[in-house]
Amino acid sequence: MSTVAAPSKQQRKDYVTDQDVRWCPGCGDYAILAQVQKVMPELGVPRENIVFISGIGCSSRFPYYMNTYGFHSIHGRAPAIASGLKVARPDLSVWVVTGDGDGLSIGGNHLIHILRRNINVNILLFNNRIYGLTKGQYSPTSEQGKVTKSTPIGSPDYPFNPLSVALGTDATFVARTIDVEAKHLQETIRRAHEHQGTSFIEILQDYNLFNDGAFAGLTEKDTKAETQLVLEQGKPRIFGKNRDKGIRMSGGKLEVVGLSGGYSETDLVQHDETDPHLAFLLSTLPPAAFPTPVGVLRCVERTPYDEIVAEQMRKAVETQGPGDLATLLNRGDTWVVS
Amino acid sequence: MAVPPPDASAAVRKPREERESVVIRFAGDSGDGMQVAGMQFTNESALAGNDLSTLPDFPAEIRAPAGTLAGVSGFQLNFSSREVFTPGDDLDVLVAMNPAALKMNVGDLKPNGILIVDKEQFNEQNLKKAGAAANPLEDGSLAAYQLFCVDITKLTATTLRDTNLPARTVNRCKNFFALGVVSWLFQRPIEATENWIDQRFKKQPDLAAANKRVLRAGYNFGDTTEIFASAFEIKPARIAPGKYRNITGNTALAIGFVAAAQQAGRPLFLGSYPITPASDILHELATFKNFNVVTFQAEDEIAGVGSALGAAFGGAIAITTTSGPGMCLKAETINLAVSVELPLVICDIQRGGPSTGLPTKTEQADLLMAMYGRNSDSPVPIIAPSTPADCFFAALDAVRLAVKYMTPVIVLSDGYLANGAEPWLIPKVSDLPQFPVTFRTDPVGFFPYLRDEQTLSRPWVVPGTPNLEHRIGGLEKEYLSGNVSYVPSNHEQMVRVRARKIAGMVADIPPAEVQGPTSGDLLVVGWGSTYGAIAAAVKQAQEEGKSVSQLHLRYLNPLPANLGEVLKRFKKILVPEMNMGQLVRLLRAEYLVDAIGLNKIQGLPFKVSEITNRINRMLEARN
Numbered sequence: 035m036s037t038v039a040a041p042s043k044q045q046r047k048d049y050v051t052d053q054d055v056r057w058c059p060g061c062g063d064y065a066i067l068a069q070v071q072k073v074m075p076e077l078g079v080p081r082e083n084i085v086f087i088s089g090i091g092c093s094s095r096f097p098y099y100m101n102t103y104g105f106h107s108i109h110g111r112a113p114a115i116a117s118g119l120k121v122a123r124p125d126l127s128v129w130v131v132t133g134d135g136d137g138l139s140i141g142g143n144h145l146i147h148i149l150r151r152n153i154n155v156n157i158l159l160f161n162n163r164i165y166g167l168t169k170g171q172y173s174p175t176s177e178q179g180k181v182t183k184s185t186p187i188g189s190p191d192y193p194f195n196p197l198s199v200a201l202g203t204d205a206t207f208v209a210r211t212i213d214v215e216a217k218h219l220q221e222t223i224r225r226a227h228e229h230q231g232t233s234f235i236e237i238l239q240d241y242n243l244f245n246d247g248a249f250a251g252l253t254e255k256d257t258k259a260e261t262q263l264v265l266e267q268g269k270p271r272i273f274g275k276n277r278d279k280g281i282r283m284s285g286g287k288l289e290v291v292g293l294s295g296g297y298s299e300t301d302l303v304q305h306d307e308t309d310p311h312l313a314f315l316l317s318t319l320p321p322a323a324f325p326t327p328v329g330v331l332r333c334v335e336r337t338p339y340d341e342i343v344a345e346q347m348r349k350a351v352e353t354q355g356p357g358d359l360a361t362l363l364n365r366g367d368t369w370v371v372s
Numbered sequence: 373m374a375v376p377p378p379d380a381s382a383a384v385r386k387p388r389e390e391r392e393s394v395v396i397r398f399a400g401d402s403g404d405g406m407q408v409a410g411m412q413f414t415n416e417s418a419l420a421g422n423d424l425s426t427l428p429d430f431p432a433e434i435r436a437p438a439g440t441l442a443g444v445s446g447f448q449l450n451f452s453s454r455e456v457f458t459p460g461d462d463l464d465v466l467v468a469m470n471p472a473a474l475k476m477n478v479g480d481l482k483p484n485g486i487l488i489v490d491k492e493q494f495n496e497q498n499l500k501k502a503g504a505a506a507n508p509l510e511d512g513s514l515a516a517y518q519l520f521c522v523d524i525t526k527l528t529a530t531t532l533r534d535t536n537l538p539a540r541t542v543n544r545c546k547n548f549f550a551l552g553v554v555s556w557l558f559q560r561p562i563e564a565t566e567n568w569i570d571q572r573f574k575k576q577p578d579l580a581a582a583n584k585r586v587l588r589a590g591y592n593f594g595d596t597t598e599i600f601a602s603a604f605e606i607k608p609a610r611i612a613p614g615k616y617r618n619i620t621g622n623t624a625l626a627i628g629f630v631a632a633a634q635q636a637g638r639p640l641f642l643g644s645y646p647i648t649p650a651s652d653i654l655h656e657l658a659t660f661k662n663f664n665v666v667t668f669q670a671e672d673e674i675a676g677v678g679s680a681l682g683a684a685f686g687g688a689i690a691i692t693t694t695s696g697p698g699m700c701l702k703a704e705t706i707n708l709a710v711s712v713e714l715p716l717v718i719c720d721i722q723r724g725g726p727s728t729g730l731p732t733k734t735e736q737a738d739l740l741m742a743m744y745g746r747n748s749d750s751p752v753p754i755i756a757p758s759t760p761a762d763c764f765f766a767a768l769d770a771v772r773l774a775v776k777y778m779t780p781v782i783v784l785s786d787g788y789l790a791n792g793a794e795p796w797l798i799p800k801v802s803d804l805p806q807f808p809v810t811f812r813t814d815p816v817g818f819f820p821y822l823r824d825e826q827t828l829s830r831p832w833v834v835p836g837t838p839n840l841e842h843r844i845g846g847l848e849k850e851y852l853s854g855n856v857s858y859v860p861s862n863h864e865q866m867v868r869v870r871a872r873k874i875a876g877m878v879a880d881i882p883p884a885e886v887q888g889p890t891s892g893d894l895l896v897v898g899w900g901s902t903y904g905a906i907a908a909a910v911k912q913a914q915e916e917g918k919s920v921s922q923l924h925l926r927y928l929n930p931l932p933a934n935l936g937e938v939l940k941r942f943k944k945i946l947v948p949e950m951n952m953g954q955l956v957r958l959l960r961a962e963y964l965v966d967a968i969g970l971n972k973i974q975g976l977p978f979k980v981s982e983i984t985n986r987i988n989r990m991l992e993a994r995n
Contacts, residue, residue, distance in 0.1 A: 051843070053855065082838045087682070090846075097843050098856065103835035105685055106845025108708050111678045114643075114670065118679030119835075121668055122641050123686035126835050144678070147671035343666060350661035357663030359634050360801045362627055367564055368617045368798065369419050371608075 044075035051101045057092060058166075062213035062239035066160065067099055069219045074102070077127070077227050084127045087116045089136040092167050093160040096131040110141025113148040116155045124340045127227070130157045134175040135165045138196060142174075149205040151339040152231040158223075159196055159236050160213075164245035176245075197317035197331060200234045201310065207233040208313065208332040213240065214253050218264070218328065225330055231338045238326075252326055265316070265329030270302035273325045281324075288315050290324060307333040386595070387602040393452030394558065394606060395460030398550070399477045400469030401438050402431055402445040405547030409467075410447025411793075412551055412568060416560035418618055418795050421608025422451040425904065426618075426793045427459035427977070430732045439501040444476045451558075453607040457904035457911075459792065461979040465557075467550050469493060469524070471502035478514070487517040488553065490524035490546070520599055524549050524590075531589040532582050541579070545586040552590020558604050562591060612797055619796040621760040621789030622649070625693075625719060626656035628767025630663050631801075633689040635768065636775060637808045639664040641688035643679035645672055648731040649787040650693045650721040673701035677718065681705055684714040685844075687811060687834035689771055691717040696725045696738050699745070706780050707746040710870065712844040713821075713830050715774035715781075717767075722786040724975040733975025734787035736900045737951035742782045743929060743958070749867050751874035753777070754928040756784040758903035761796040763789060766926070772807045777877055778829040784928070786950075788901045788977045815839040820854035828873035875930050884932040888914055888921035891941035894990055897967065899925040899955050902948055902978055909983035913991075920987055925955070936963045944990055946970055948983050 049071040057063045074084065084102040088094035090109035097104030103126075107115050112130045120128045130148075137145050137159045148155060164182070165171040171184040175196065179188040200208045207229040211222040219237065226233035238249050251257045259275040271281040272293070280302040282291045291297040306312060313332040319325075398413070400406040407428055414426050429446040436443030450460035465486040468474035470493040481487060494509050508514055509521060528546040535542075548569075555562050566584050573580035594600055633640035644654045644667070658667040666683070670676040677692040684690035694702060699720045709716045722738045724730025742754050753773055757766035763785055770781040812818065812831035820842040821830050833840045842854065850857035851865050886895070888910065898906045903924050910922040923938060925931065939945060939959065945967040947956040953969035960967055970986045972978055 080838070082841055083836055085685075085835045097845070100843075101841055103841050104843035104845075105682075105712070106843065106847065107678075107681075108704050108846055111674060111705065114675035114678030115682035115685070117670075117675070118641065118643055118668060118682030118684075118690070119686045120682075121666055121679070122639065122683035122688040122690075123835065126686070143671055144675055147675065347661045347664065347666070354662040357630070357634075357660060357665075359631055359663075362630060362660070362663070363798050363801070364615065364617070366617055367415050367419070367568075368615050369421075370615050371421065371611055371613050 044081060046071050046075060048081060049074050049101050051099055053098050055099050056095065061092070062162065063093060063096070063160065065213045065216070066158070066219065066237055066239070067096065069216055070158075070223060071100070073220045073223045074100075077224070079127045083125065084129070085119060086129045086131060087112045087119070088131040089141055090167070091133040091136040091165075093131055093133040094136060110136050110139070111144060112136070113141065113144040113155070113157070117148055117151070117153050120153050120155050121340050121343055124154070124344055128155045130155055132157065132159050133166075134159065134161045134163060134173045134196070138174045138194070138199065146199065146203045149200055149203040149232050149234060152206050152336050154231055154338040154340050156223075156226045156233045157235065159234065160239045161196055161236050162239040162245055163193075163248045170245075195317055196236045198314065201314050201317055201332060204310075205234050205332070206231040206334050206336050207330070208317075209234070209330040210236045210238065210328050212238045212249070212253055212262075212328060215328070222330070225333070229333060230341075231336055249326075261325050263325035263327045265305045265327055265331065267307050267330070268304055270299045270304055272299065272302065288319065288324070305329075307331070386600070388559070388605045389602045390605045390607070392454060392606070393450060393456070393460075394464045394604065395448065395450045395462065396465040396467070396554065397446055397448040397463050397477060397480070398467045399444060399446040399473035400467075400547070401473065402436065402443045403438060403544075404445070404469045405544065406445050406447050406469070409547040409551040410449060412565040413554060413560065414449050414618060414793060415564050415568070416555055416562060417449065417451040417558075418616065419564050420560055420606070422453065422606055423456040423609035423611055424449060424451040424795060425456045425459045426450075427788065428791045430791075437501070439470055439472055439498045441472045441476055441502060444473050446473075446477060451606060453609050455609065455611075456794075457908035458977070458980060461981050465554070467554060469546075469550065471498045471504050471508070474508060475502050475504065478517075481517055483516050485517050486520065486557075487514060488520045488522060488550070490550070491521040492523055492525040522553060522593070522599065524553075527589065527593060528586050531586050535578070535582055537578065537582055542582070545583050548583045548587040549590035549593075552587040552592075553594045555587075556591045556594030556603060557600060558606060562587060611795070614797045616795045616797055618793045619761050619764070620652075620791055620793045621757065621763040621785050622652040622721070622791070623656060624761055624763035624796070625767050625783070625785065626653045626660075628764035629657065629689070629691055629717070629771065630660050630665060631764070631804060632768045632771035633665070634663070635804055635806050635808075636689050636771060638687060638689045639666065641666045641668065641680060641683035641690045642693065643668045643670050643676040643683065643690070644693045645670050645676045645698060647673070647695045647698050649723055649790045650695050650698075650719065652790070653693045653719065653721075673698035674705060677702040677705040677716075681709055681714060681716055684709070684716050685835070687809075687832070689775070690715065691719065693719040693721070695721050695723050695731075696741075697728060699738060699741060703746050706752065706782075707748075707750050708846045709780040710746070710750045710752060711846045711849075713778045715771075715778055715832070717770045717774050717781050717783060719783045719785060721790045722784060730975040732787065734901065734977060735950050735973065735975060736784070736786050736902070737954065737973075738784060739899070739928065739951070739954040740957070742784055749871060751871050752929065753779060753781045753874055753877055754784060755781060756900040756926060756928055757789060758900060758924055758926060760789050760792050760794050762926075764796070768805060772805060773877060773880065775807060775809050775832070776829065776880070777827055777873060778832060779874065784900060786901050792901075811837065812840065813837050819852045820844060821849055821852055823869070828869060828876060878930045878933045881927045881930070881932060883934040884923055884925065884938050886921045886923050886938060889919065890921070890938070892919035892921055893942070894918075894920045894944045894946060894987060895923055895939065895942035896920065896946045896948065896983070896987065897923045897925065897939075897955070897959065898948055899928055902950065905978035905980050905983055906948060908980040909987060912980070912984060913987050918987070918991060920991070928955070928958075931958075931962065939963055939965045939967075944968070946986060946990055948972070948978055948986070950977065
C-alpha cells in the first residue's frame with residue numbers, strides 16, 4: 035500500500051501501546067491483536083503511516099492497543115471515516131476493525147458501500163455471532179432461534195453470511211480466517227495488505243463469555259481437519275484428517291466426495307480466486323453438511339476508488355492548470371461600478 | 373430580415389417614466405424557463421447599474437404536470453436606484469405565462485400593477501388545469517391591474533416560422549420573448565443576454581440564433597407596438613465602486629470554502645449526500661478539482677459527515693453540506709468531532725420542517741438544534757451569514773475558527789440565501805484573511821490533548837508524522853494524555869474545558885454592532901437571512917424619525933461579548949425569526965431581557981411591511 039520503505043527493522047513490541055488490554059479473559063480478540071502486532075512490522079510500512087479505525091463494540095477497542103495512529107469512532111461508522119481518510123490521504127495504510135454488530139448491523143450500509151467503491155482500505159470483521167459489549171444480545175450473524183437476553187424464547191431473525199454480503203457487493207478481496215489459527219490469520223492479513231482495493235476479512239472468533247462455542251468443533255485439534263476447508267489458489271479443494279475428501283462441482287452445485295471411493299483430485303474443482311460464482315457457492319455452504327471454507331474466496335484486480343479520484347484531480351490540473359483563486363472569484367458576468 | 377438594434381434609433385421614442393425601484397416576478401410553468409428569464413433579467417439590471425436582490429421560488433416537484441398549480445415556478449427581482457435589502461414585498465410587475473401562474477401569483481401584485489400575460493395560454497384546457505371557472509382575462513376580475521395581453525406563444529412562433537425547428541423547440545423559446553418585452557419596458561441592455569445565449573447553446577448554433585431572434589423580437593415588440601405607452605427608467609444606484617458579479621448563497625459558500633482551503637494552505641474535502649436546498653454546493657465544488665478539492669458523494673448523510681471527519685483527521689479542510697433532515701443524522705458524528713477536537717465545518721442550508729417538511733422553502737428553525745441537538749454538553753460554534761454574498765465570508769470565517777480552535781463549526785444558511793442572489797463586490801485575494809495551518813511534528817513534550825494556553829485547542833497531528841502516533845476516540849479522555857478515562861473529576865474537567873474553549877472564541881469575533889443609535893426605544897435583533905427585511909424596515913423607521921435600531925447577529929455561539937450590555941440600552945427588543953422563536957429564547961435565557969418574538973413560519977421570507985407593522989405597534993404601545 036505504501037511505497038515508502040520502513041526506515042529500520044520494526045518489531046512486534048513497537049506496535050504495543052502502554053494501555054492495559056481490557057477484553058474478557060479468553061476472548062479471541064487477544065489472539066487477533068497478537069497476530070496483527072506480529073504481522074505489522076513485516077509489511078514494510080512505516081509505523082506512522084498506519085492507521086487503525088474502529089467503530090463501537092469490544093473489537094473496536096482494538097486501536098487503543100496498537101501503537102500506530104488510531105481512531106475509535108462511533109457505532110458502525112468506521113468505514114465512512116476510513117473512506118474519507120484514505121481518499122484524502124492515499125499515502126496511508128488504513129485498517130478498519132469492526133465486528134458482526136458494528137459492521138453488519140448498525141454499520142451495514144457503510145460496509146457495503148466501501149466494498150462497492152473498492153477504496154484501498156483493509157477491513158477486519160471479528161465475527162463472534164453475538165453482541166459482547168452490551169452483554170449478550172443476538173447479532174445479525176447469530177443463528178435463528180438463538181436464546182439471548184433480548185430473545186428469551188429464541189431469536190426470530192434469520193442471520194446473513196458476511197462473506198455472501200461482501201461478495202454481493204462485488205468486493206475485490208474477500209477472505210475468512212480464524213482467531214486461533216495464528217499462521218493462517220497472519221497470512222490472510224498479509225494478503226489483504228498486498229491487495230489494491232478494499233480487503234474484507236471475516237475473522238471467526240470464539241467468545242467464551244456470552245457465546246461460548248460459537249464455532250464449536252472448528253478449531254479443535256482432533257476435529258478441525260474435518261471441519262475446515264482451507265482454500266489455496268490453484269489447488270483442489272481437499273480436506274479431512276487423511277486428506278481423503280474433496281469438494282466437487284456437480285450440476286451447478288458443490289458436493290462432498292470421498293477421494294478413496296472412486297474420485298480423484300482431478301475430479302475436484304481447483305480453487306480460483308477470480309471466479310465470482312464459485313466464491314459465492316463456497317460462502318453459502320451449509321455448515322452441517324460441509325466443512326467451513328477458510329482462506330481467500332475472492333481476489334480480483336480493479337482500480338481502487340481513491341486512485342480514480344487522484345487521477346481525476348491530476349488530470350484536472352493538467353488540463354485546466356492549477357486553480358487560481360482570483361480567476362475563480364471573477365468568474366461569470368461581471369461589471370465595474372466607477 | 374435585418375433586425376434593428378434596440379437603441380434610440382427608433383424614429384419616435386416613447387416617453388420614459390422614471391421609477392426609483394421595481395419589483396418584478398416572472399411566473400410560469402416549471403418547463404417555461406422562468407428561472408432563466410429571471411436570471412438574465414437580473415444580469416441585465418446589474419449591468420444597468422441597479423442595486424438588486426432576487427428570490428427564485430421553485431416547485432418541490434421536478435416536473436409537475438404542465439399547466440398545473442403545482443408546477444408553477446417563479447423568479448422575483450427587486451432592482452432599484454437606491455440600496456436594496458430584499459427581493460421586495462409586493463409586485464410592481466407580474467409576468468404570468470399561463471392561468472396557473474396567474475392564479476398562484478396575482479395576489480402579490482400591487483393595485484394598478486403591471487400584469488403581462490401570454491394570452492394564447494389562457495385556453496380552455498389550461499384554465500381547467502388551473503381550476504379557473506372563467507377566463508380571468510375576460511371576466512373583469514383583473515380590473516385592478518394594468519393588464520397587457522401579449523400573444524407571446526404566437527409571436528414566438530411567427531418570429532421563427534422560417535426556421536426548421538420543431539414546434540416543441542420553438543415553443544421553448546418563448547421565455548426569451550417575454551424577457552425581450554420586459555427588457556424593453558425597463559430599458560435594459562440585452563447584449564449580455566445575447567452573449568449568454570451564445571455560450572449556453574454553443575453546440576447548437578441554430579438554437580442560439582433562434583433564441584436571440586426571439587429576444588430581439590420581444591424587445592422590438594415593446595418598442596414599436598402601441599401596447600405600451602411608455603417605458604420605465606431606473607437610474608443606476610450609488611453603490612461602492614469596484615468590480616461586481618451576481619452571486620447566490622450556495623455559490624458563495626462553495627467558492628468561499630475553496631478560498632478558505634487555499635488561505636489555509638490545505639486541500640479541501642467535501643463529504644456530502646444530495647439534499648435540497650444544499651446540493652448545489654456539492655455540484656459546484658465537484659467542478660473545482662484543479663483547486664485540490666475532493667468531493668465525496670457519500671452513501672448517506674452519516675457517511676457524508678463521517679468521511680469529512682476522516683479527512684480532517686488526515687489534515688484536510690473538511691466540510692459537509694446538508695439541510696435539516698441531514699443535520700439530524702449527522703448529530704452523532706458532530707459530537708464525535710466535539711470529543712476528538714478535530715476541525716470540521718457543517719453547513720445546514722435550512723428548510724421548512726419538521727421531517728421532510730418543505731424541501732424547497734426557506735425557514736430558520738434549526739438554531740436550537742445547532743445549539744443543543746446532540747447528547748450531553750456539546751458546545752459547537754455557530755455562524756449565520758446574513759446575505760447571499762455574506763455566505764462567502766461566513767465560509768472563510770468558519771474554516772478559520774475551526775482550524776484555530778480545533779472544533780466543528782456549524783454554518784446556518786437557509787433556502788432563501790442559498791438560491792437568492794445579490795451583486796457582490798468581488799474581493800481582492802490579497803485582502804482575504806490568511807490562516808495557514810501548521811501541524812505539530814515535534815515529539816518533545818507531546819500529548820494529544822496538550823492545550824494551547826490561549827485558545828485551549830489541542831495540537832493537530834496528522835497520521836504520517838513519525839513518533840507522534842496516538843489514538844483518539846469518542847470515549848472520555850484523560851485531560852492531557854487523551855487516554856480513556858472514567859475518573860469522575862476528569863470528566864468534569866473535560867466537559868468544562870470543552871465549554872471554556874468555545875466560550876473563549878468570543879475573543880476572536882467582533883463585538884455586536886448596532887445599526888443606528890446605540891440606545892433608544894426599540895432594538896430589532898435578528899440573525900441569518902432576515903437581515904435584509906429587518907434592515908429595510910429599520911431604515912424606514914429611522915427615516916421617519918423613530919427611535920429604532922438594528923442589531924444583526926452573525927455569531928450565535930458564542931454570542932458577542934458586549935451583547936448583554938447592548939441589549940440593556942434599549943427599552944424594548946424585537947426578534948423577528950422564521951421560526952417559533954429560537955433566538956429570542958436564547959436571548960431571554962442568557963440575558964434576562966424581555967425580548968419579544970415576531971414569528972413567521974410560512975416557508976417564505978419576511979416582507980418588510982410585516983416587520984414595519986410590528987415596529988410601529990411596539991412603539992405605539994406604552995409598555
